[in-house]
Amino acid sequence: MLRRPLGNTGLQLPVLSFGASSLGAEFRNIDINEAMRCVRVALDLGMNFIDTSPFYGRGMSEVLLGVALQGVPRDSYLLGTKLGRYSGTRFDFSARRVIESVEISLERMKVDHLDICLCHDIEFVDMKQIVEETIPQMRVLQKKGMIRHVGISGYPMNIFKYVLGQTDLDVILSYNHYTLQNTMLADLVPFLKSKGVGVMNAAPFSARLLTNTELPKWHKATPLVRETAKKAAKHCESKGVDIAQLALQYSIANADMTTCVVGSANPKNVQLWADWAAKPIDLQLVKEVQEILKPIHNWFYTEGRADNNDPSH
Template identity: 65%
Template sequence: MKFRPLGQTGLQLSWLSFGASSLGQEFRKVDVSDAMRSVRLALDLGMNFIDTSPYYGRGLSECLLGLLLKDIRRERYLLGTKLGRYDGSHFDFSAKRVAESVDVSLHRLGVDYLDIMLCHDIEFVDRQQIIDETLPALRKIKEQGKVRFIGISGYPMSNLHFVLDQAELDVVLSYNHYTLQNTMLADEIPYLKSKNVGIMNAAPFSARLLTNQPLPPWHKATPEVRAIAKAAADHCAARGSDIAKLAVQFSIANEDLATCIVGSANPANVEQWVKWSEEPIDQELLAEVLAILQPIHNWFYIEGKPENNDPLPS
């Protein structure tokens, strides 16, 4: 397992990290024992960062992690969670809820401190509140030692400039924007590095779009996007490979991204991803797949408030 620095935090993150949304059954019903084995296997194979949120399973992910982590030495892992998003329509970034949310997460996870705390999916609210109220409240909690580093997560790239043009952050987490299909995050790397921000990438499969698995019901891919992604997957299969393998290898290859967060409640998947990460990427196949995906390169969807999103291509 390779490790990379996370901005100016001093943390070294494994280039593959474990995303615990799967423990909250965000994609399918899961077997709890399999889910717990997945986390333990990820740690045993060298993944040293676990990412979760109270939104995942509406607290279930944090609670399951708390049960597992109580038997694991705290120095063996880095732990990050989020605040502000609690279900599909419930968002609360007030200073009062910030303090409450941190304490609840600490209790559920059974730890004394969190390595990273992120404001979760800020595109769903008036983002100025994040600047004026949420981040100041988080900084006070950071001073208390309950949280080591703070940042934001979300889908639109516009979140990055909106916040960082007004406030300092330690880290950011972006998802679905450094994949075989969408590399918009790469365009923001110079800006983020100028702000001394650690960059975490997540979701190399773009919520199963870049796999052979059926998409979850809530996936926003259009019929054209689905068809082209399937053509790319079929091409990989015809070449004796798996588009998911290429997706993992591509998303961890950029040295400026500290880690790529990926999760599963299936231990076999975790083991497979680590194996793939250690193999050289097939450059010829990569070029062929990128050519197939070119018509939908950097396609994205609207998430949260329309005014908080990136301009749609003309």
Template identity: 65%
Template sequence: MQTRRLGQTDLQLPILSFGASSLGQEFRSVKLDEALDSVRVALDSGLNFIDTSPFYGRGMSEVLLGIALRGVPRDSYTLCTKLGRYDLQHFDFSAKRVAESVDVSLHRLGTDHLDIILCHDIEFVPMQQIVDETIPALRKIQQAGKVRYIGFSGYPMKIFRFILDQTSVDCVLSYNQYTLQNTRFADEAVPYLKSKGVGVMNAGPFSARLLTNAPLPPWLKEPEDVKAAARQAAEHCASKGVDIAKLALQFCLANPDITTTVSGSANPNNIRNWAKWAAEPLDETLLREVQDIFAPVKNIGHREGLPENN
């Protein structure tokens, strides 16, 4: 698996990483063997950067990940978790909860240090608290050796300049904003992040199943014209004998300015396919045809979090 350096850190991450949200049964009921096998297959396939959060399964993802990683040499994988989001509507970015959350995550994951910790979905709270309280608290934990690098994650593009115009972090994670249909992250944020020396991570290459052949989930927030274009693009790919998910993943991995793209599944076969696709060349002709289909709805997304953070 090809690797890239994350910003100014000393981390070399695979261009394709394993997202452990599915281990928390966020999308369907998951059998224990499936969860444990998914982690093993990910590591065997070179997806040795693992991303999780206390929010995923309300702790279940971290617990199962900790079990799956028992006996695996700690220096053979890179580990990221998050803090601040603990339920659909429960957010706490206070300094007190920051310290508690890191210690709980370390216990669940069975390790004495985290490689990266991110403030999770900061657009749901007044973001000045992240600057004034949360990041300073994380820097103290970083100095204590429990965390190597710190950052934040979220959906709206506004969050990156709001935070980084006032303070510094080591890396950020954007989701569903760099895909076949929506490249706002690369268009609006990545040049700014690079100028700040901030490591750039992308998640959600399939945009919550929008860019797959799977039935669209009822909770998908994208507008109907975006969904219609995605169905048309998927049918066009199928007519060429290609799964649109393959094109979607390869498109994300091809951008040299994005260190890694995080994709999650509790299905080991999905992970094997992704690793295989990552090693295959991108069909540039098909890509242009699909981009033409998406052109009328390019960069159309939805709102997340507080209105003032969008």
């Protein structure tokens, strides 16, 4: 699988990485054996960067990864987890919790270091603490060799501008912001590059919006967004293409996005995504679909504290 450099980290990531939120049964009930098999399937396909968090399954994702990765040479894969978010409402970005969180994650996954560690969904808290307390403590652990590279993740674009305006980061992880429907992350790339920051993208399907499956009940898409996305999906279908295929191909086609994180507890999905990634993208169809999606281009929703979010349209 094609690999790209991640900013100034020296890491080379595959264009598709494995998101292990599914191992925590974060979105649906799962077959544990199938879910763990996904890890080996992903590695066999070259998707050897694995992204997780103690939030996913409240630790279950990390625990199952510790089992799934037994016997796999540590230098054959890259591993990233997060800290600070531990339930839907429980956040703790204190220096003390940084140390505890990293130590627990390492123990769960049975490894001695993390290649990447991210502050998870910082839009839910006072970001001043992230800059003044959380990241400095993560840098201490970095010097000890427990963490190789430090970064932040979250939904609004504003969080990356805020933190990078006050301190350095090695990497960032954004989701739902480089898709067929929303390309706001691409607008931020020149700023991120100027800071030497590695760019990771996640969720090319925008939580099923760009698929032929029903949206989850918690999806915040407005009626206009849902209706427009369905029109785009039907247009793809008329051309003999699954919109999910086009969405995935589009999200990995931009070389500025080092990797795109996708996850599933179904090994067949992981194989299918790798197959799609190897196929040439239909640029004419991309143009037609984005024309259909134009009324909802860069539509986004509010996540976390209002003052941490992007200005409304």
